[in-house]
Amino acid sequence: MTVTLADVAARARVSAATVSRVLSGNYPVAERTRSRVLRAVEELEYVVNGPASALAAARSDLVGILVNDLADPFFGIIAGAVQEELSGAAGPGGEQLAVVCSTGGSPERELRYLTLLQRQRAAAVVLTGSASEDPEHARALTAKLARLSGAGTRVVLCGRPAQPASPAAEPPATLTTLAFDNRGGAQRLTAHLVALGHRRIGCAAGPAGRTTTGERLAGHRAALAAGGIADAPHRTVHGAYDRASGYDAAVELLRRDAGLTAIVAANDAVALGACAALRDRGLRVPEDLSVAGFDDLPFSADATPALTTVRLPLREAGARAGRLVTGREEPPPGGLATLRAELLVRGSTSVAYP
Amino acid sequence: MTVTLADVAARARVSAATVSRVLSGNYPVAERTRSRVLRAVEELEYVVNGPASALAAARSDLVGILVNDLADPFFGIIAGAVQEELSGAAGPGGEQLAVVCSTGGSPERELRYLTLLQRQRAAAVVLTGSASEDPEHARALTAKLARLSGAGTRVVLCGRPAQPASPAAEPPATLTTLAFDNRGGAQRLTAHLVALGHRRIGCAAGPAGRTTTGERLAGHRAALAAGGIADAPHRTVHGAYDRASGYDAAVELLRRDAGLTAIVAANDAVALGACAALRDRGLRVPEDLSVAGFDDLPFSADATPALTTVRLPLREAGARAGRLVTGREEPPPGGLATLRAELLVRGSTSVAYP
DNA sequence: CTGTTAGCGCATTCAG
DNA sequence: CTGAATGCGCTAACAG
Numbered sequence: 001m002t003v004t005l006a007d008v009a010a011r012a013r014v015s016a017a018t019v020s021r022v023l024s025g026n027y028p029v030a031e032r033t034r035s036r037v038l039r040a041v042e043e044l045e046y047v048v049n050g051p052a053s054a055l056a057a058a059r060s061d062l063v064g065i066l067v068n069d070l071a072d073p074f075f076g077i078i079a080g081a082v083q084e085e086l087s088g089a090a091g092p093g094g095e096q097l098a099v100v101c102s103t104g105g106s107p108e109r110e111l112r113y114l115t116l117l118q119r120q121r122a123a124a125v126v127l128t129g130s131a132s133e134d135p136e137h138a139r140a141l142t143a144k145l146a147r148l149s150g151a152g153t154r155v156v157l158c159g160r161p162a163q164p165a166s167p168a169a170e171p172p173a174t175l176t177t178l179a180f181d182n183r184g185g186a187q188r189l190t191a192h193l194v195a196l197g198h199r200r201i202g203c204a205a206g207p208a209g210r211t212t213t214g215e216r217l218a219g220h221r222a223a224l225a226a227g228g229i230a231d232a233p234h235r236t237v238h239g240a241y242d243r244a245s246g247y248d249a250a251v252e253l254l255r256r257d258a259g260l261t262a263i264v265a266a267n268d269a270v271a272l273g274a275c276a277a278l279r280d281r282g283l284r285v286p287e288d289l290s291v292a293g294f295d296d297l298p299f300s301a302d303a304t305p306a307l308t309t310v311r312l313p314l315r316e317a318g319a320r321a322g323r324l325v326t327g328r329e330e331p332p333p334g335g336l337a338t339l340r341a342e343l344l345v346r347g348s349t350s351v352a353y354p
Numbered sequence: 355m356t357v358t359l360a361d362v363a364a365r366a367r368v369s370a371a372t373v374s375r376v377l378s379g380n381y382p383v384a385e386r387t388r389s390r391v392l393r394a395v396e397e398l399e400y401v402v403n404g405p406a407s408a409l410a411a412a413r414s415d416l417v418g419i420l421v422n423d424l425a426d427p428f429f430g431i432i433a434g435a436v437q438e439e440l441s442g443a444a445g446p447g448g449e450q451l452a453v454v455c456s457t458g459g460s461p462e463r464e465l466r467y468l469t470l471l472q473r474q475r476a477a478a479v480v481l482t483g484s485a486s487e488d489p490e491h492a493r494a495l496t497a498k499l500a501r502l503s504g505a506g507t508r509v510v511l512c513g514r515p516a517q518p519a520s521p522a523a524e525p526p527a528t529l530t531t532l533a534f535d536n537r538g539g540a541q542r543l544t545a546h547l548v549a550l551g552h553r554r555i556g557c558a559a560g561p562a563g564r565t566t567t568g569e570r571l572a573g574h575r576a577a578l579a580a581g582g583i584a585d586a587p588h589r590t591v592h593g594a595y596d597r598a599s600g601y602d603a604a605v606e607l608l609r610r611d612a613g614l615t616a617i618v619a620a621n622d623a624v625a626l627g628a629c630a631a632l633r634d635r636g637l638r639v640p641e642d643l644s645v646a647g648f649d650d651l652p653f654s655a656d657a658t659p660a661l662t663t664v665r666l667p668l669r670e671a672g673a674r675a676g677r678l679v680t681g682r683e684e685p686p687p688g689g690l691a692t693l694r695a696e697l698l699v700r701g702s703t704s705v706a707y708p
Numbered sequence: 709c710t711g712t713t714a715g716c717g718c719a720t721t722c723a724g
Numbered sequence: 725c726t727g728a729a730t731g732c733g734c735t736a737a738c739a740g
């Protein structure tokens with residue numbers, strides 16, 4: 001019923017092996033037979049059976065991309081860039097396909113998807129976004145990545161810190177990390193506020209127990225310390241990376257300290273949520289409170305006032321991950337590259353009016 | 355080297371068939387042997403070989419999702435919802451994986467990805483967003499979808515109109531369409547402006563030759579006609595679905611007619627670009643010009659002024675597509691459902707001040 | 709309920 | 725440069 005290699009071979013009056021060679025293009029074939037085969041393929045509308053060839057060749061052309069939430073532009077931009085890069089690297093037989101998996105930030109789902117991708121014998125796996133800080137999960141993840149890597153799957157961590165090496169073995173050579181300088185970016189952001197005279201700065205941080213949250217908080221605290229501002233735990237609240245959390249966080253932060261003059265948010269969506277909360281309470285940004293975001297997603301420039309934020313090279317990171325995965329780019333020395341995080345000062349922050 | 359079914363079978367002292375049955379869970383197996391097998395799987399850390407089982411079973415657990423641009427939240431939201439729904443339908447052996455493909459709106463790439471998915475023997479394919487209106491491509495697409503469908507791949511069109519039936523055959527029964535009421539939404543939107551007294555309304559439309567663009571323009575024109583406003587071709591410009599196009603479109607529209615009192619945009623991003631252009635020229639929204647978007651992406655509520663727009667049930671559409679694909683939802687009667695498009699009046703539109 | 713027997717469709721040896 | 729033979733790892737009848 002469905003046409004196979006053998007059918008094509010018969011029609012082109014060659015052996016199946018020859019057809020296979022023509023299609024893979026990785027072996028010399030006489031020009032005449034070659035075109036004869038190609039014509040037969042056309043006429044029969046033959047389409048290779050992917051699973052069969054993956055089985056025989058012991059490798060597939062699937063690349064896994066793990067994200068927290070596809071609907072979040074942060075991940076959409078990264079995943080889109082990775083995928084774009086895959087299609088740019090049209091290999092011999094065809095090109096690689098991106099399998100996108102949303103983990104929702106759950107370490108269990110992360111592991112489960114990795115198993116699913118392992119089952120598919122994925123050519124590569126790209127893990128994006130923050131990782132769980134739970135030591136047990138970190139261990140399980142390291143083990144799983146080592147296994148994947150051992151099976152020939154390339155692994156790229158994109159926008160997350162290097163995976164802690166397992167006690168026993170060295171991290172596999174096929175493991176590359178593209179980290180964001182979250183700490184540095186956060187530090188520069190808070191330093192900017194401190195320089196503007198802010199001393200009571202609320203922090204609407206991301207979910208607890210995630211590397212990105214930890215890094216950004218560390219940068220924030222370092223800047224506070226550098227500015228001689230005492231650590232005030234009650235000025236930090238944790239929440240999800242979304243608008244609603246930002247709204248709630250702002251309300252809660254003001255409840256705890258009505259004298260706040262600024263709020264740094266976990267990301268742009270959270271910042272906009274915070275702005276909305278302030279607006280609803282009759283507070284103006286930045287006259288009454290400064291608000292800052294993180295990531296510089298496209299919409300943050302269109303908010304009013306435009307959001308001061310930290311720009312992360314999302315697209316570049318994804319594209320690089322894609323090139324790493326397709327072998328078109330050499331891994332950075334040591335397998336680790338840290339990507340710049342650039343402070344973008346816009347309208348939502350200004351000097352503190354006490 | 356890599357552990358196979360046979361290894362597990364040997365360790366559990368059963369036949370390979372039994373192991374297979376335990377793992378697929380679609381056949382009765384004694385509880386004792388079952389747990390014995392499961393233990394062996396654990397101990398050996400066995401992971402099924404996907405390609406092998408796909409080959410033998412003649413079906414894979416991959417679901418293709420075609421989008422224009424993953425970085426655009428419009429598609430991120432839909433794709434995310436589809437994928438989420440796939441993971442919710444944990445089948446016996448595991449769950450389905452989403453293969454996301456960005457076509458960039460190119461009909462050629464669309465066709466090429468469909469072939470790639472056909473090669474993977476995908477269980478289903480979801481095509482999202484607008485389609486090309488080119489008759490030749492429409493024909494090619496219809497043929498390709500028929501072939502996929504004939505091979506047992508379910509096909510869902512999500513957010514695009516029904517594919518024109520091929521002259522010869524009826525559309526396959528496994529083809530379901532979830533269309534957005536773009537025309538109705540656009541009509542209500544423009545009618546809203548007309549009701550506010552606007553008569554010189556510019557239109558920053560989407561790319562020419564795409565179904566979504568055509569539908570929204572048709573709605574727009576219908577509302578104009580209903581309001582007794584003459585068709586003015588120079589008041590419509592075409593561009594991409596992004597912010598930059600919106601900026602350019604606004605500039606061009608004002609150049610052609612400086613007396614415009616409103617602009618309806620192809621989508622929210624275009625609308626925000628238009629707003630930025632107006633702002634740069636010292637025009638206020640909505641006092642000097644009203645501006646309206648389309649889609650109601652999350653950020654459009656945070657713009658200032660908040661965007662009047664048409665809400666499309668993106669998440670719902672994606673989720674439904676996902677359920678259709680996993681067979682958890684019955685196709686609508688006739689294989690076609692049209693999803694509501696709801697007018698959302700916010701701050702960016704107001705009465706016309708001539 | 710379980711084991712045996714055949715392929716699934718293709719990529720690779722190895723000969724020629 | 726081409727063909728014949730072998731097996732990738734698993735599922736699906738078919739018996740028992």
